[in-house]
Amino acid sequence: MIANAIVEAIRLAVTRIPDDVVLALEEAYGREESEIARFNLENILKAIDIGKTESIPVCQDTGTLTFFVKAGVNSPFLGELEDAIIEATRRATEDVPLRPNAVDILTGRNSGDNTGRGVPIIHWEITEGDEIEVAVLPKGGGSENCSALAMLTPSEGWEGVKRFVVAHVKACGGKPCPPVILGIGVGGSADLSLKLAKKALLRRVGEGHPNERIAGLEGEILGAVNSLGIGPMGMGGRTTALDVKIEVAHRHPASFPVGLVVQCWANRRAFLRIKPDGRVEVWQ
Ligand code: SF4
Known part of the structure; x- marks a missing residue:
């Protein structure tokens, strides 16, 4: 259940650029005077629109998945969260899909599922309470x-x-x-x-x-x-x-x-909160 929610958060992050970023790009388009700058911003905004309407990644590089976790010390899901993040990363690679971006540093072999030694990257912060908040940040190379x-x-x-x-x-x-x-x-x-x-x-x-x-x-x-x-x-x-x-x-x-x-302009992010009764909220 938690892995499913994380897959949905990853999907949201890579297919939909947050409204605040879109607004900033639209304002930039309004400020630019040169034809080439407006042309490039117009194409970026088009890519964002296609990602949203067709539910496909806004850029071919879906990045390295990076997670910032605020883990409530009394959450009943603390022990399974790391496995759920790794499982969600594998599933999202196939379902969304994401470009496989995890390459072995010695052999150059791509793991094919965005997991490997040290990836996805997970930063942990232990907090009080019984909720877990996870921020998903797919970071372009x-x-x-x-x-x-x-x-x-x-x-x-x-x-x-x-x-x-x-x-x-x-x-x-x-x-x-x-x-x-x-x-x-x-x-x-x-x-x-x-x-x-x-x-x-x-x-x-x-x-x-x-x-x-x-x-x-x-x-x-x-x-x-x-x-x-x-x-x-x-x-x-x-x-x-x-x-x-x-x-x-x-x-x-x-x-x-x-x-x-x-x-880059593809400033992707999504958040999810896991309540102690298992309910999950996902937002951007
Ligand atoms: S830097 Fe950003 S916009 Fe450029 S290719 Fe990578 S993810 Fe895409």
């Missing part, structure tokens, strides 16, 4: 190839974060299928900053961070990235990024880690 880490010095600080992100987005150009959404994790350690950056992508596009200062930094970086002129699919235009999402953690006094996860 092309944009993931543009993700990066910078271990800045504390003296470089937030100015260094802006410099690093803008220079990196500029160097990537059209490779990550812009317009992108940038997830930025600042603080913690090298690994935590990247995890925060990916988790930041679960937030709704167009909504700033609840902390005013962080929301201001998100806006500043968005403005700087959009002034690069890379534009939709890298062919020029005003919209290189739709949004910037920052998450933070305390840092070591000697470190200022910055994880940057680049997400």
